[in-house]
Amino acid sequence: MVECKFEAMIRRYAQNGDKTNWTFIRIPAKISSQLSESRKGFRVSGWLDGLHIEKVALIPEGGGNFILPLNNAMRKQIRKPVGEKIMVSMIADLEPPPLDPELIQCLRDEPEAWAQFSTLTPSHQRYFSTWVASAKTTTTRDKRIAHSVDAMMRKWDYGQMIRALKKVD
Incomplete structure (x- = not known):
């Protein structure tokens, strides 16, 4: 598995359908293509500025780009506002979660x-x-x-x- 390390800016959609006001980081096509060849969503594990993440879904944005939504709990732990940059380290987590x-x-x-x-x-x-x-x-x-x-x-x-x-x- 390939580990990708990069810097990403915390962003927020203004008006974007059901994603309006979502806070996220963008994973550019050149990075996402190293993680997975999928054009559909997939999951990743890694670190966001010291916050450990596991099996977090990346959502296709188009053009090979993906977004990683930052929920409220993640934002509180990262402690950085929209517009700030964070260090990202991630690998594709292609192993499906076990069934109950x-x-x-x-x-x-x-x-x-x-x-x-x-x-x-x-x-x-x-x-x-x-x-x-x-x-x-x-x-x-x-x-x-x-x-x-x-x-x-x-x-x-x-x-x-x-x-x-x-x-x-």
């Missing part, structure tokens, strides 16, 4: 559900896994696992399952 082990076990207990889940792309599998893992209580987590298994039995994708659950509420 309890979800996988429950899906494997139902061969039909597991077979359906296995046909999903890795990103669609992660929708289910992230949803389960984000539950704040054991009760909610168990319900989400049950809903996910049920969705696989019905051959639903994540969006269909969420829409069906909203109709019930």
Whole structure:
């Protein structure tokens, strides 16, 4: 893996659709192409002025350029305002995050559900896994696992399952 080190200015979009007021750093095409040949987003790990980052998403901006959004917690730790420069060191983190082990076990207990889940792309599998893992209580987590298994039995994708659950509420 190639480690890229460079200086980047903290920027903020004024008017830019759903990215209005986002704070970010730009990763120019000459640097992003060393990290990954993807024209779609990918994740990186590294350092932003001493702040360690892991599996942070880069978002395509066009022309081979990407942006790395700086959320509020990141900005507070960096302690620099828009217009200041930071030192960046990053590598592509192409290893997908692991899927929730309890979800996988429950899906494997139902061969039909597991077979359906296995046909999903890795990103669609992660929708289910992230949803389960984000539950704040054991009760909610168990319900989400049950809903996910049920969705696989019905051959639903994540969006269909969420829409069906909203109709019930």
